[in-house]
Structure formats: structure tokens, C-alpha cells
Amino acid sequence: MIRVSVLYPNNVGSTFDMDYYLGTHMPMLRKKMGAALKGMTVDQGISGGQPGTTASNRVIATLMFDSLEAFERAFGPLASEIQADIPRYTNIAPTVQISEVKM
Amino acid sequence: MIRVSVLYPNNVGSTFDMDYYLGTHMPMLRKKMGAALKGMTVDQGISGGQPGTTASNRVIATLMFDSLEAFERAFGPLASEIQADIPRYTNIAPTVQISEVKM
8 A cells, every 4th residue: 555645844925725625626636536546634734743833744635545556547647637736725835755554 | 633743854874663663663652542542654655756756754654633632641641751762763853743634
């Protein structure tokens, strides 16, 4: 199983429309990726490890797939459409990471 | 529901003993935090968003709790013990973030 993490760093001056993200962007991904997508999460940063500190990332989203190949098959044809939607909810350039789920 | 993300950046020269982490550190957390801990994940970075690029984080772990208060009650008394265990598996100083689970 692999997890694709999309991290939106908490830059000064950043904007993020969580309503659009939860109501339009993520449902679009879910619909278009279909059965290849095994799970998705969206977290909104509250703080760093200590109360009152700033979260490093404003938002962290994850998508799960059975394998790297399954992700590439599902994401490849949608990549430009998904990327074109990003400016509709944020001015942050996200950092993407692909990981193997170990636990 | 809140999620505590622990990100181990992929620094040059970093070390990480995944066997110890999966076999000793995380089970210790699970045992000591008991029912307050609602879920845990461990991801090992493979790449950035493009194949062949470097993952920003060598490891990303998450812990879930019902609330910020539940996390603080469970983690507070264990903080020094957990932190003292980190040098046994890595030389990376992790970045911790607390988030609200939105999806």
C-alpha cells in the first residue's frame, strides 16, 4: 500500500479555501480516481507540537493506493486537470511525497 | 478528532532504524497511551511527487486522538520517556504538528 501526502506549508501570506477543497476539489479527485483510490484524509493544522506554536503545514492531505503503479495509472491522466484546480483554493505550492505504508 | 503528525525530514547524513521504530518505539507508544490512542500510521518515504525525486520526509508517522485534551492527557506524562527514545532509532529532530481531521 502506498500513501501520497500533499503538504501545504504554512507560508506567511498564504490563502486556503477549505470549503472549496472539501466540497469540490477532493470530491472531484474521489470521483475521477474511482476504485483505485483506497482512502483520503484532510487535516487542517492547529499548532506545532507545543500549544500556541505555529503548525508547519496549513493543510496535509493524503491519498492511498494499492501500489505505485495503481497511483500512476489513476493520477497520470488527471494530473493537468488536478493541478489546474489548485489556484482555485490556494496560493501555496504544495510539496508532494509518495511513501510506503509500513504500519 | 485530531491527528498528530511527526515528520522526519530527509536530511543528508540522517539515519533511521525502521526495525526499532516499528518493533519497539511505536508499540511502546501504543501500550502506554492505551485507549486514548485511536490510530497510528507509519509511512516510509519513497520519492517526491515525480518518480526518481527525493522524498522531503524520510518517515511520516501519525497518531490519532479524540481531542486535543485527550492527546495532552495521554502524551504529557510520557513526553520525556518518548523523547528519550528518539536517539535510539534516529539522529533526525522530527517536526511535530497537531491538526484537526476534516475528512
